[in-house]
Amino acid sequence: MSRTPLRRPRWLVALAAIGAILLSPVSRASADDNWATPLATKLGVTLEKSFDSTGPDAWDPKKHPLVFVTTEGPGYGGLLSGVTLPGIAIVDADSREVVTSQHYDVLAWGWKNVFEDHGVGVSPDGKWIYLPTGEGTFGTMGFGRLLIINARTLKLDKVLHTNGNPHHAKVLNTPDGRHLVMSYGWGQPLFVLDPAQDNKVVGGLDFNDIGIDTYLYFASPDGQEIIAGGRFRDNAARKDTFGNIMVRISTKDWRVTGTIPIQESTPVWVAFSADDKYAYFTGAVTSRVFKYDRKADKIVGVARAGVEGPYGAHFGWNDKDLYVIGKGEESHNRGKVVGFIDTALMEKSERPVDQFVTNCIRGDHGILHPDPDANELWISCNSSFEVVVFDLDQKQVTKRIPMPNGGSSHSGAFVKYDGWSGDVLSDQNGLHGSALKKKRELLGIRDVGSNVQGAPAPAGKM
Amino acid sequence: MQGNLRSDLPLSALPTLAAAFLALAAFSACAAEPLDMAMVEQGRQIFETIAGVGCKACHGPFAEGKVGPSNRGVNEPTIREALAKIGPMQFLREQLAEEDIKQIAAYTEWMGRHMLVKSLLKRGRFIPDAISVYPGTPVQLVIENTGSEPATLAADGISVAAHTIAARDSASIVWTAPEIEGKSTIACSDCKIKDGSLTIEVTKMAKPYIPPLQPKVVAKP
Numbered sequence: 001m002s003r004t005p006l007r008r009p010r011w012l013v014a015l016a017a018i019g020a021i022l023l024s025p026v027s028r029a030s031a032d033d034n035w036a037t038p039l040a041t042k043l044g045v046t047l048e049k050s051f052d053s054t055g056p057d058a059w060d061p062k063k064h065p066l067v068f069v070t071t072e073g074p075g076y077g078g079l080l081s082g083v084t085l086p087g088i089a090i091v092d093a094d095s096r097e098v099v100t101s102q103h104y105d106v107l108a109w110g111w112k113n114v115f116e117d118h119g120v121g122v123s124p125d126g127k128w129i130y131l132p133t134g135e136g137t138f139g140t141m142g143f144g145r146l147l148i149i150n151a152r153t154l155k156l157d158k159v160l161h162t163n164g165n166p167h168h169a170k171v172l173n174t175p176d177g178r179h180l181v182m183s184y185g186w187g188q189p190l191f192v193l194d195p196a197q198d199n200k201v202v203g204g205l206d207f208n209d210i211g212i213d214t215y216l217y218f219a220s221p222d223g224q225e226i227i228a229g230g231r232f233r234d235n236a237a238r239k240d241t242f243g244n245i246m247v248r249i250s251t252k253d254w255r256v257t258g259t260i261p262i263q264e265s266t267p268v269w270v271a272f273s274a275d276d277k278y279a280y281f282t283g284a285v286t287s288r289v290f291k292y293d294r295k296a297d298k299i300v301g302v303a304r305a306g307v308e309g310p311y312g313a314h315f316g317w318n319d320k321d322l323y324v325i326g327k328g329e330e331s332h333n334r335g336k337v338v339g340f341i342d343t344a345l346m347e348k349s350e351r352p353v354d355q356f357v358t359n360c361i362r363g364d365h366g367i368l369h370p371d372p373d374a375n376e377l378w379i380s381c382n383s384s385f386e387v388v389v390f391d392l393d394q395k396q397v398t399k400r401i402p403m404p405n406g407g408s409s410h411s412g413a414f415v416k417y418d419g420w421s422g423d424v425l426s427d428q429n430g431l432h433g434s435a436l437k438k439k440r441e442l443l444g445i446r447d448v449g450s451n452v453q454g455a456p457a458p459a460g461k462m
Numbered sequence: 463m464q465g466n467l468r469s470d471l472p473l474s475a476l477p478t479l480a481a482a483f484l485a486l487a488a489f490s491a492c493a494a495e496p497l498d499m500a501m502v503e504q505g506r507q508i509f510e511t512i513a514g515v516g517c518k519a520c521h522g523p524f525a526e527g528k529v530g531p532s533n534r535g536v537n538e539p540t541i542r543e544a545l546a547k548i549g550p551m552q553f554l555r556e557q558l559a560e561e562d563i564k565q566i567a568a569y570t571e572w573m574g575r576h577m578l579v580k581s582l583l584k585r586g587r588f589i590p591d592a593i594s595v596y597p598g599t600p601v602q603l604v605i606e607n608t609g610s611e612p613a614t615l616a617a618d619g620i621s622v623a624a625h626t627i628a629a630r631d632s633a634s635i636v637w638t639a640p641e642i643e644g645k646s647t648i649a650c651s652d653c654k655i656k657d658g659s660l661t662i663e664v665t666k667m668a669k670p671y672i673p674p675l676q677p678k679v680v681a682k683p
Contacts, residue, residue, distance in 0.1 A: 318630065342529055344515050349550040352520065352529045372610040373585055393582055393608040394589060442610055442629070
């Protein structure tokens with residue numbers, strides 16, 4: 001591992017990385033038979049390395065009680081940064097100053113190259129950070145790795161070997177009170193980890209169970225189901241096909257409960273309304289957004305996305321205006337705008353849309369700040385190597401946060417800490433815990449079968 | 463000096479003359495036929511609620527424009543033409559009675575006679591925190607409380623009653639700028655951050671308000 005203090009020149013970062021290669025202790029990791037479960041084996045997830053991640057604190061949560069955890073990686077698709085290793089950056093969510101960053105010297109393990117971290121997740125209790133990475137690109141190697149990092153020391157705790165390059169990781173709070181982390185990737189179906197059980201695989205299903213290949217997965221606010229978008233692996237099929245399906249998966253028994261036909265070959269994102277009634281799907285090829293009534297089980301509205309090649313879609317605190325990140329997916333991949341849709345009008349018109357410029361190049365995900373008075377989306381910019389703060393009241397960028405070493409940012413999570421007791425309030429899947437509860441209070445939403453309790457008190461090693 | 467302007471007119475007088483002309487135009491608009499304020503109020507209610515979403519859903523809560531254009535100042539014929547030609551407005555056609563359209567038109571015409579000035583109240587700060595108004599201008603001052611708690615406004619030098627703005631709501635203050643130049647301030651008296659204020663400067667340096675012209679309606683499927 002190589003710690004990269006703020007604003008250190010790139011040559012120094014490189015030197016530090018080389019030093020880390022030379023100085024890092026020989027990994028004492030080995031596959032842990034106690035970690036494997038039949039489900040993990042079925043889903044192709046194995047423990048490749050484990051480490052003692054204890055050590056001195058890498059940062060002070062008393063000084064920074066609300067932080068934004070994001071990635072700092074190499075970049076991809078011809079737009080590369082000066083960073084060569086997978087890494088994370090922690091930003092104070094109030095002052096917006098970078099607190100620290102850390103990179104992980106996977107090249108010392110013999111990797112030939114590093115696949116851009118396409119997401120990052122934090123366990124509901126704030127103890128663990130999950131960083132997807134690997135070698136090759138977009139599943140070309142047929143396997144990848146998920147790094148599990150101790151949030152307190154920022155040292156590696158585990159390296160999971162997966163069937164394909166892992167893509168995202170995020171919180172999954174289920175109705176029966178489980179506080180889990182879900183992940184998936186290119187060629188890697190959904191697998192669910194339990195941080196309270198040494199991050200063992202406790203849920204998930206494979207593509208045979210689902211019946212088709214799938215792309216991204218999103219949990220409903222009530223935690224009862226996960227909706228995933230169908231995926232054609234072949235580029236031509238994505239271009240020339242005019243339909244696909246969304247798949248509904250129960251978090252109770254990890255079974256498919258239904259499918260939703262959609263007039264879009266490449267569905268991407270799913271955003272849920274806080275009242276659990278609706279889900280919104282972005283379609284990259286048609287550049288449209290679909291409004292789905294979960295109870296009626298039908299698409300009830302369609303609107304232009306307001307951007308070309310939409311990726312993420314996110315509500316602000318009013319839960320009515322949907323912001324669509326114009327990444328340029330399946331298109332130019334150099335998007336720098338945010339689309340706006342008034343979802344209350346989607347059943348009346350296809351064009352209740354507007355667009356705002358962010359100049360966040362290849363922005364992909366927005367994470368809603370957990371303070372309702374902030375009402376900001378923090379958007380990760382894969383190719384302008386920054387996080388931009390988009391004020392949903394002013395409809396403009398009010399702050400640009402350059403990545404400390406010039407790397408690529410890719411998703412994020414807001415975590416509130418009381419000492420080292422953490423609580424993920426918001427990630428790419430929307431608000432969680434007390435922030436979701438607050439939103440429902442502000443909107444007068446009652447009687448939802450939801451899971452909004454906070455994360456459990458921390459236990460075990462950290 | 464060009465054209466038919468008199469050669470003894472100093473160049474420096476042009477801005478003053480232009481301002482006077484614009485002010486005259488504004489005065490003419492304001493001096494237009496008086497509106498039935500009962501109709502205006504009824505129009506406001508329809509504007510905000512028709513079809514469950516209101517005209518405001520597309521045109522903005524104060525008709526300033528949102529996903530649709532601003533319609534401050536539009537008159538009844540323009541509204542009828544838009545209802546006939548604009549595709550995304552078709553769902554309203556069966557919802558609006560004849561009288562409703564007249565009332566909405568009264569409200570949009572009333573808005574057109576007032577200069578819209580907006581400021582966001584966010585975390586105790588006003589954005590923008592300073593605005594300029596030409597003397598004598600009828601103003602609709604809108605302050606949007608973006609916060610999750612109510613906010614109470616206190617004014618100094620401007621005769622408006624104290625307003626408490628509910629969370630994520632707006633206050634509309636209708637006010638005519640005095641003919642005499644001067645400054646007024648509005649502050650939030652119960653915001654957690656109290657150092658922010660909105661300064662309203664009445665000055666002849668401000669751009670005089672010109673009521674909007676009737677827009678040309680172009681058919682849109």
